[in-house]
Amino acid sequence: MTADVCRSTTAWARFRFSVVGSLLSAPCARGTLRTAIEELAAKTWTHPMHGGRVRFAVSTIERWYYLARREKQDPVGVLQRTVRKDYGKVSLSPPLAEALRLQHHEHRQWSYKLHYDNLAALVQADPSLGQLRSYSTIRRYMQSHGLLKKPRAKGRPGEVRAAERREKREIRSYETEHVGSLWHLDFHHGSLKVITNRGQWQRPIALGILDDCSRYCCHLQWYLSEMAEDLVHGFSQGIQKCGLPRSALSDNGAAMLSEEFTEGLLRLGIVHETTLPYSPYQNGKQEAFWGNLEGRLMQMLDRHPELTLAFLNEATQAWVEIEYNRAKHREIGCSPIERFVQRPHVLRESPCSAALRDAFRREVTRHQRRSDGTISLEGVRFEVPALYRDLRKVVVRYARWDLGRIDLIDARHGTVLAPLYPLDRTANADGRRAIVEPASHDEPTAGNASSGELPPLLKKILAEYSATGLPPAYLPQKPPSQNETSSQNETSSQNETSSQNEKGEDR
Helix, strand or coil: CCHHHHHHHHHHHHHHHHHHHHHHHCCCCCCCHHHHHHHHHHCCEECCCCCCEECCCHHHHHHHHHHHHHCCCCCCHHHCCCCCCCCCCCCCCHHHHHHHHHHHHHCCCCCHHHHHHHHHHHHHHCHHHCCCCCHHHHHHHHHHCCCCCCCCCCCCHHHHHHHHHHHHCCCCCCCCCCECCCEEEEEEECCCCEECCCCCEECCEEEEEEECCCCCEEEEEEECCCCHHHHHHHHHHHHHHHCECCEEEECCCCCCCCHHHHHHHHHCCCEEEECCCCCHHHHHHHHHHHHHHHHHHHHHCCCCCCCEHHHHHHHHHHHHHHHHCCCCCCCCCCCHHHHHHHCCECCECCCCHHHHHHHCCEEEEEECCCCCCEEEECCEEEECCHHHCCCCEEEEEEECCEEEEEEEECCCCCCEEEEEEECCHHHHCCCCCCCCCCCHHHCCCCCCCCCCCCCHHHHHHHHHHHHCCCCCCCCCCCCCCHHHHHHHHHHHHHHHHHHHHHHHHHC
């Protein structure tokens, strides 16, 4: 029996008892019962289901009266409407039911009427399936057996897998026990447009951060983009307002999966969890919050002329702090701020602003140019200090939207070695260069200084070759005599003189 049927039978029992209750509480004198029942039958009553005006016959009220009077334990329950024994049972012939289930399995996005029309055509072509019942019968049969309409998948692999998972896995609501145990993060495209400083209308995007246990809004701010910079900017403010949470749940957006944000969460000791693709119900608390925002705040700003981003953020902060966080929440039975304060929490103290800026940065590896000791980041060249000129690969930490703060990192321990600054070609054009001090391991000691001796390996080779007793396997060239040397010099001088005379004639 469904809940609607239970409410219907209970409502009828209470209504009937209210009609005959006066006869039971004040028994009539002998011979006056018939007159009292006729007076009740002459009255007009409000129907317990649809609320219309209705009257009942004398025999009907009389029957209700005697049923309630004979029952000693439960006079109200005996007045309930009798439920048919075949209620909820829809009988179809087995072949027809099997054909309907097969048809629904192949075409789950069809409507009930389309299923019925195709089933009628199938019965007309094959009468052995049995008699086709009415449309309402077929619809009730499909609803009672879970043959419901399913939305059509767009063919994307992730969407298909999500649809199959929803059919095979149950969906349950959840809530953490401690404040700060889980924060929800999400972006929302607003329904209203704001006018920018350039005189253009643009639709803003809100970043909302909710605590799962208390539904407390840690931070809410509007931006003109949905970038990692906006996410870090808003999330850092939420941390400074409430403290460091233990975990955060977000979707699989580009900003949520950016290296700056994910690595920053790890450095702050925050577990990052993401919803499954095409499963927004996992972040249902955040979706319900957006409905509240659009249904109240955005409706009040609908008629505001020339809405700007600054005024929208100002109104949003006031609405969150004065109304949302202080209004009674239907599910938790109190306001979010009351539960945020009263429930036990696992929040940690917030770091300073500089520590948060340093945390939300990415780490990359770059090859150092040997020629000038520079690396390239986001199309900009940066100089590596001469102390680290021997490093072939350097690890740097930076945020793509803030190239003014880049640090050289020790890859093993993660400590900051030195800041890096952009290459200033104009300053380097003066020709002045700093003296590079040699590294300690490059400076030879007095005992290891070079003495002009042959290397040990060459000494060994010469010794082994001498031990063979063989003469050197080459013929030395015979040096020229003194007369041959003088004649060769005279010949070369004559040739040079003649060549110079020829060059003079050419000129």
